[in-house]
Amino acid sequence: MQRVPLVDYLVLDDEPHLVAAECTGCGARYFDRRSACASCGELDFRSADVPTEGELTTFTIVQFAAEGVEVPFVAGVVDCGGTSVKGNVVNTPPDPEHVTLGMRVRLTTVPVGTDAAGTEAVGYGFEPVP
Structure with missing residues (x-):
């Protein structure tokens, strides 16, 4: 089965990981395309691998969502070695005890859906580190 990443900055290889655009002037990191750095105005960027483990810095337990979206779920922000990454916390009960x-937490891939040709779209989330 062919797998494709849901977002351009998710790399699906033997060890899935995220890749950020890093400003060559100040080191600020961004996901997806940038024309200029919001921090310093620099126009040049390089690719930077983002660490796959990090610390959950903020989260919310979502109770209401669009039709078809299973609730509750946990949306959070993870500090991955100085890079802030938004993502859902998965593979754990969505409650304040867990x-x-x-x-x-560590990066993990999450199947999003499969098209008629059998191609699987893959997203990412973060799961607790045991």
Whole structure:
């Protein structure tokens, strides 16, 4: 089965990871395309691999969502070695007993859907580090 990443900055290889655009002037990191750095105005960027483990810095437990979206789920922000990454916390119950500020998490892939040709779209989330 062919797999394709849901976002351009998700790399699906033996060890899936995220790749950010890093400003060559100040080191600020961004996901997706940038014309200029929002921090310093620099126009040049290089690719930078983002660490796959990090710390959950903020989160919310979503109780209401669009039709077809399973709730509750946990949306959060993870500090991956100084790069802030938005993503859902998965593979754990979505409650304050299992999801806490400062918890260690790691990147994981999440199947999103499969088209008629059998190609699977793959997203990402973060799961607790045991």
